[in-house]
Amino acid sequence: MPDGGIGAPTKRREDTRFLTGRGKYTDDITPQNTSYCAFARSQVANGKINSIDTSQATKMPGVLAAFTGEDFVEVGSNPAGWLINSRDGEPMKEPKRPVLAHGKVRHVGDAYAAVVAETLEQAMDAVEAIEADIDELDAVVDMASAVADPGTLVHDEIETNICFDWGWIEDNRAATDEAIKNAPHVTTLELVNNRLVPNALEPRASIGEYDPGTGDYKLTTTSQNPHLSRLLVSAFVLGIPENKLTVLAPDVGGGFGSKIYHYGEEALVLAAAKKLGRPVKWTATRTESFLSDAHGRDHVTKIELACEKDGSFIAFRTETLANVGAYLSNFSTATPTFLHGTLMAGNYTVPNVYVNVKAVFTNTAPVDAYRGAGRPEATFSLERVIDKCARELGIDPVEIRRKNFIKKDQYPFATAAGLEYDSGDYDALMDGLEKVADFAGFEARRAASAKEGKLRGLGINSYVEACGIAPSNLVGILGARVGLYDAATVRVNPTGNISVMVGAHSHGQGHETAFPQIVADMLGVDAQTVDIVHGDTSKIPFGMGTYGSRSLAVCGSAVFRATEKVIRKATLIAAHMLEDSPENIEFSDGVFAIKGTNKTVGFGDVALKAYIPHDYPIDAIEPGLEETAFYDPANFTYPSGAYASEVEVDPETGKVTVCSMVALDDFGVVVNPMIVTGQVEGGLAQGIGQALLENGVYDENGQLLSGSFMDYAMPRADDLPSFVVDHSNETRCTHNPIGSKGCGEAGAIGSPPTIVNAVVDALARGGHDVDHIDMPVSPSRVWAAMNP
């Protein structure tokens, strides 16, 4: 293997431009003659639009055009990507999601008009001059009341606030109920998975362009998956043929889910560009991001764990209300269902699982996948109720988990929640955790904290999650409206350097560095001679972008398959050059050789021959050396981990300090350990943020109270400890060619229950009988729990 192959902690090549101010994010791009767009957004959570008068606004200096919902009544709706059926077989309710609100505004921040002007300042001034006559109506905010008393409806036409009432697995319901009824012990826990605002640091931005000469459109946008945006704009919303629309996602400043989806602003800048014959650019302010980006989580759950007196699990049953906000964002229906309910067996051999999820419309921003998407919610519910159960039964939290773990010789393991885990070794992770987190030294550290007047607690967690959602023929049966493969083209250029066009998109994950490591490893070439092309639908094959920790497991596998095809063809060419039959040719470290001889030809010479086929069997082998592979995985991948954290609680104030955070993960084969470590660390920060700081809060009128960085507490450097991250416990994924499982979301999945378990442990050791504290575990909540 040359330097820089699979397993090398190669420095990131993309860093050079980011560190010198030469990144190119959407807002950095200003095509010639650009005009600027600003949106008028609803100040009320629920309102009937009587009229919107833009006549004054259009007379303002520099204003080129104004748009309202009226201008888009003819165009299509932005759809949900997954059709969920309710328990009774009825399809989910799917209200229209227009480009601009029409008839009603449904959440604070819902855009109802837009202005395009010569300058951004002029556009913003003109928005102020729009006269909107909107009658404020009662808002639906609280999920329980939205369900119990549907007097106020988010969407009048669907006559309910329940999008769907889903059971998983419905056929297991009766057996699970029965098992719980007869169980010797049942632990029940009601909990909230707090609403989060993704807050990628780069706000969303979009530039629409239209060329009247060719009829071609171009959308430059902050997207995690440009082909999805193109598909939705083309086939659903504006009807622009795909061959007339290029979607470009240049450098993107973080996504965490919020930039997976197609948003109305993208359609608007395209329509405006067509109308004006000029580029139209919009960049969100942070305030607009808070109000209009898809939020995450927001579940209210009751979970029951039934077990034997010795802690052997018999059943998990959950009832969840999942907020979907005012409109169905593209993945919003898959997130609380197939990305959540299917994981409710956790790492355990539990025989009965039943999950009920009611998705609820409210007058709040849409809620969709945010880092982890459904799996953090599953893990949090499970790992919290398990801790509570262990406490009730007087069993050590490590012991109760080990007792129920799927053992390493049980794979492939079919869980009671309908998945088949292919590999893992949860005991090995727990063994490692006990050492790395130094459980043995905890008591001494606790005593030291106690001397300082602090309560110290130790929390642990084990998780398993599912990445690279697949395969297409199964998810199709389950309601997915798209395929979930990915694609790559490996183009070997005549002089032997390589361009790889991928469907995945990097917005921080380092694909430009990691994907070449795969190709370099397989071809025996220097990784520096391999470049990645991504984010441009006119150049890359149709792929599904980057989310759900899928890029390496799915798109990386496509890169692997395409590279295999390149090797197969190159072997034919090499056989011709070496005047032997292909069966006698072997390839390693960049050299083709006749087996058992020293007759060889290098990969570079073969590449050149492919493009200069003078002496070449054209009738048997086509010229050129370029191959494409579409890879549709056979199964999800199942990363897992064991986490531990120690916290100190100040009994005077209730403030929680995270003293340590140890994450042991099994990601299967790791391609670039430096990047993987960074992914885990970022996830840990977001998970600790959820556990201690972050909270998306609406008041009863549907006003977002935490609508800026002043009110929404983002984790800062001094809120976090140094992390200990270890991913040396590898069990290969058995069904993809690289053996990788995915690492992007793990930290955000494993850490929230770890932290809350640690806080509850600290309080228990301090003599406080506290079962649970909802996240964020803020000083006031902790103090209130200690002083009931």
Add this chain to the structure above:
Amino acid sequence: MPKITMNINGRDMSAEVENRTLLATMLREKLHLKGTHVGCDTSQCGACVVHVNGKAVKSCTIFASELDGATVDTIEGQANTDGSLNVIQQAFQDHHGLQCGFCTPGMVMSAAALLKDNPKPSEAEVREYLEGNICRCTGYQGIVNAIMAASGQDVPSVAAE
């Protein structure tokens, strides 16, 4: 509109700006220095940090029109004269102190200001100094390690040579 001249990264640069134009806007929109980023509208994120007369400043909080004659340093002027990464930039690459890169210009400029005042900060001092810079990607670990390493302190390396 008044014409404002500043010495930016060692060169005099001028632009006509409205009174309400922020320094960040002037740098990005008038002078095409897009390396300075804007991540918020409440002066909370630090993506826009530059140096004005040698001090770290959030360029979204200050009007360009008040800075006639000032000396301004931005991310574009940080690399060594031969174009190679300076010590801080190199440390960020070596310690994986960036992912999406959006907070990075502000982080590098803040780090430079910190190390100027405090050449050997403790980890706690680094974390506290970065209180005004949000990174949503890295969990700060790589950033803190990079700044410690740039100040000559021993930090375990994560990247290959």
